[in-house]
Amino acid sequence: MNSKEEKLAAFSRVLDIMDDLREKCPWDKKQTLESLRHLTIEETYELSDAIVQNNLTELKKEIGDVFLHLVFYSKIASEQKLFDIADVLNGLSEKLINRHPHIYGDTVANTEEEVKENWEQIKLKEGNKSVLSGVAKGTPSIVKAYRMQEKAAQVGFDWETADQVWAKVEEEMDEFKLELKNKNHEAAQKELGDLFFALINLARKNKLNPDDGLESTNQKFQNRFMFIENKMKENKQEFSEMNLEQLDTYWEMAKSSGL
Numbered sequence: 001m002n003s004k005e006e007k008l009a010a011f012s013r014v015l016d017i018m019d020d021l022r023e024k025c026p027w028d029k030k031q032t033l034e035s036l037r038h039l040t041i042e043e044t045y046e047l048s049d050a051i052v053q054n055n056l057t058e059l060k061k062e063i064g065d066v067f068l069h070l071v072f073y074s075k076i077a078s079e080q081k082l083f084d085i086a087d088v089l090n091g092l093s094e095k096l097i098n099r100h101p102h103i104y105g106d107t108v109a110n111t112e113e114e115v116k117e118n119w120e121q122i123k124l125k126e127g128n129k130s131v132l133s134g135v136a137k138g139t140p141s142i143v144k145a146y147r148m149q150e151k152a153a154q155v156g157f158d159w160e161t162a163d164q165v166w167a168k169v170e171e172e173m174d175e176f177k178l179e180l181k182n183k184n185h186e187a188a189q190k191e192l193g194d195l196f197f198a199l200i201n202l203a204r205k206n207k208l209n210p211d212d213g214l215e216s217t218n219q220k221f222q223n224r225f226m227f228i229e230n231k232m233k234e235n236k237q238e239f240s241e242m243n244l245e246q247l248d249t250y251w252e253m254a255k256s257s258g259l
Contacts, residue, residue: 014067015085018075033076040069052215098122116154131155142211145200153204162205169198220259227254 002010021028043065050058071085078084099122101107102115109115120131128134131154135147152158159165172195179188203210228250232238239247 014071018071022075036069036072043069120154145197146204146210149201149204165202165205169202172198223259224251224254227259
């Protein structure tokens with residue numbers, strides 16, 4: 001591993017390169033805070049994919065890409081006399097110190113739960129209007145539901161047992177099935193949301209991550225479906241020529257192969 005001095009030199013090199021790019025590269029000179037936003041989102045998803053795939057080579061690359069964007073934003077802000085990378089990092093350091101009084105102060109927190117409870121109280125003192133303020137509006141729905149439930153639980157608003165959540169899941173399932181039976185589309189849509197929310201709560205109470213679980217299933221479905229497509233290509237078949245029973249045979253082959 002690199003020494004602290006080598007890490008600082010590498011960081012300094014990136015800053016120097018960013019200065020050069022903003023001065024000399026037509027594309028980099030043109031970028032704004034707004035133009036980079038959608039690219040940053042894309043890079044973040046690519047980083048997430050590398051983690052899910054456990055591809056460490058890609059992970060290192062994608063961390064670099066996200067890091068570039070953070071440096072880029074700071075460089076643009078410094079040009080506009082708003083703040084620079086030092087302000088960003090100093091602000092981060094101060095926040096970390098303030099939110100870890102059990103490390104840098106005399107607060108006691110011996111468990112993860114106690115640490116999280118302290119965080120929420122500190123955030124409110126820092127000016128957050130709500131315990132839920134830290135959940136960004138643009139967060140994907142499954143992650144947003146999980147984070148809101150988690151934050152509410154940290155201040156005591158939570159089911160006492162997982163069995164109570166199971167009962168809620170069953171209640172929401174019955175209500176969803178009823179609205180489907182009645183062909184009430186709008187009500188069914190709302191009950192579906194309630195059912196998802198209850199299932200996410202159940203996952204959280206059992207220390208399972210619903211987003212990780214769903215992504216695992218997505219990957220499994222993708223791998224098995226692509227197996228079907230490859231088998232069809234080998235046999236010169238088209239979907240229009242296949243019935244569901246034939247497709248299901250390939251699906252079972254995919255499962256048997258370990259996909």
